[in-house]
Amino acid sequence: MVDSLKKPQFEEVRPGVKSPADETILTPRFYTTDFDEMANMDISINEDELRAILEEFRIDYNRHHFVRDEQFQKSWDNISGDTRKVFIEFLERSCTAEFSGFLLYKELGRRLKDKSPLLAELFTLMSRDEARHAGFLNKALSDFNLSLDLGFLTKSRNYTFFKPKFIFYATYLSEKIGYWRYITIFRHLQQHPEHEIYPIFSYFENWCQDENRHGDFFDALMKSQPQFLNDWKARLWSRFFLLSVFATMYLNDVQRAGFYESLGLDAREYDKFVIKQTNETAGRVFPIVLDVEHPNFYQSLEKCVVNNEKLTAIASSNAPAPIKLLQKLPHYVSNGVELIKMYFIKPIRVDNLAGTVR
Numbered sequence: 001m002v003d004s005l006k007k008p009q010f011e012e013v014r015p016g017v018k019s020p021a022d023e024t025i026l027t028p029r030f031y032t033t034d035f036d037e038m039a040n041m042d043i044s045i046n047e048d049e050l051r052a053i054l055e056e057f058r059i060d061y062n063r064h065h066f067v068r069d070e071q072f073q074k075s076w077d078n079i080s081g082d083t084r085k086v087f088i089e090f091l092e093r094s095c096t097a098e099f100s101g102f103l104l105y106k107e108l109g110r111r112l113k114d115k116s117p118l119l120a121e122l123f124t125l126m127s128r129d130e131a132r133h134a135g136f137l138n139k140a141l142s143d144f145n146l147s148l149d150l151g152f153l154t155k156s157r158n159y160t161f162f163k164p165k166f167i168f169y170a171t172y173l174s175e176k177i178g179y180w181r182y183i184t185i186f187r188h189l190q191q192h193p194e195h196e197i198y199p200i201f202s203y204f205e206n207w208c209q210d211e212n213r214h215g216d217f218f219d220a221l222m223k224s225q226p227q228f229l230n231d232w233k234a235r236l237w238s239r240f241f242l243l244s245v246f247a248t249m250y251l252n253d254v255q256r257a258g259f260y261e262s263l264g265l266d267a268r269e270y271d272k273f274v275i276k277q278t279n280e281t282a283g284r285v286f287p288i289v290l291d292v293e294h295p296n297f298y299q300s301l302e303k304c305v306v307n308n309e310k311l312t313a314i315a316s317s318n319a320p321a322p323i324k325l326l327q328k329l330p331h332y333v334s335n336g337v338e339l340i341k342m343y344f345i346k347p348i349r350v351d352n353l354a355g356t357v358r
Contacts, residue, residue: 016145028097030157031104031167038108038164039115046224050118053217057125065206066136071199076143079197086259087198088144093252095137097178099150100157101171102130122217129210140200165228168218169241172285175215177245177278182208184274188265195264219285229287230351238286239347246275246290247301247339254305255312272298287351294345300338307331307338 043050079087109124134150141147162170186204189196196202222228250271253260257267275292283289291297314327 016147028093028100030100030159031170032107032159032161033104033164033167035108035111038119039112041116041119041164041225043116043119043221043224045226046220047118049220050122050217050224053213053220054118054122054125056213057122057217060125060128062129062132062206062210065203066132068136068139069199071202072143076198079144082258083197083262084144086256087262088141088146089256090259091137091141091144092148095134095141095148096153097174098130098133098137099148099153101174102127102134103154104167104171105130119221126214126217129214133207133210136200136203140198143198165222165225166237166241168222168225168228169237170245172215172218172222173241173245173278173282175211175218176281177249177274178211179208179215180274180277180281181249182211184270184277185263185265189263192264195262197262201263215281222285229285234286235288235347235349235351238282238288239290239343242279242282242286242290243339243343246278246292247304247342249274250301251304251308255308283348283350288347288349290342291345291348297342297345300342303338304335307335 105123105127109120109127112120112123138148138150182204185201186208189201228234250268253267253271260267260270272292279289279292308331311328311331314324314331317324319327
């Protein structure tokens with residue numbers, strides 16, 4: 001029998017159903033958009049590429065991939081203590097992010113069906129993929145005697161409204177960074193199988209191709225709306241979303257470095273590699289990319305890491321709420337200053353390289 005002290009306790013809404021993690025600026029978000037604007041978009045200038053992507057989606061390469069095999073048929077009590085805690089948090093965050101994508105894509109498919117049937121089918125097929133991912137992750141949670149009530153999540157989460165072009169920026173980056181995260185872990189564990197603590201990671205090679213195809217769809221969709229990519233506003237917004245996605249991932253992952261250690265990875269080096277690859281990938285569609293090699297980029301991120309550690313310590317203290325707010329304020333301000341400093345690091349223009357081999 002495993003010592004119960006080695007099994008972290010999670011708050012449950014009912015037996016076996018984990019309470020959702022508190023919503024913070026770093027937790028996965030649920031989105032909604034202007035469906036009428038999306039339905040009225042003219043996609044004709046890149047319709048051929050979108051139809052080619054639709055044919056790929058229809059093939060459904062992973063229709064037989066997300067099937068649990070005998071690898072899962074065992075007890076996972078050997079994953080204990082802090083490793084168990086951070087692994088469950090990883091499964092929850094991943095499941096929530098995939099389910100968020102499912103809800104958005106499903107609603108887009110439903111709302112666009114009559115006015116833009118091509119886009120409607122593309123979104124519907126992507127929602128199919130996201131549903132599989134979320135279901136597979138939720139089933140993995142059941143191996144640790146927990147699950148998420150996805151219906152409750154649907155009703156209880158706050159939804160962030162983004163105009164379509166911002167949905168495109170955000171979801172494109174989410175899908176592409178997801179690809180690089182999954183394939184990097186998969187390749188690492190191929191070389192170091194002794195660190196594969198749970199069989200879900202062996203599914204990542206095929207799984208990440210769903211993420212890659214979804215990202216390619218948003219690439220093609222943005223190219224059908226060149227006004228979203230070819231002016232000074234597009235350059236500013238590209239910087240904003242690249243920085244937001246990279247900073248969020250870095251702060252989350254460093255905070256959960258123990259999870260990556262359990263896989264034999266250094267969280268910081270892993271994130272730097274993923275950021276570099278995603279940044280280069282984004283240059284195929286965005287007009288600019290960030291200068292992530294600039295020495296001040298990671299210096300500022302590390303200052304944010306220190307601030308977040310202090311914010312966490314304050315939050316867990318017994319001080320009255322007003323005192324906590326006063327104690328947190330300078331760290332919030334410091335984080336804001338560092339993010340602004342990173343935003344104003346001169347970016348790298350890549351729109352003038354369109355059509356060249358990079």
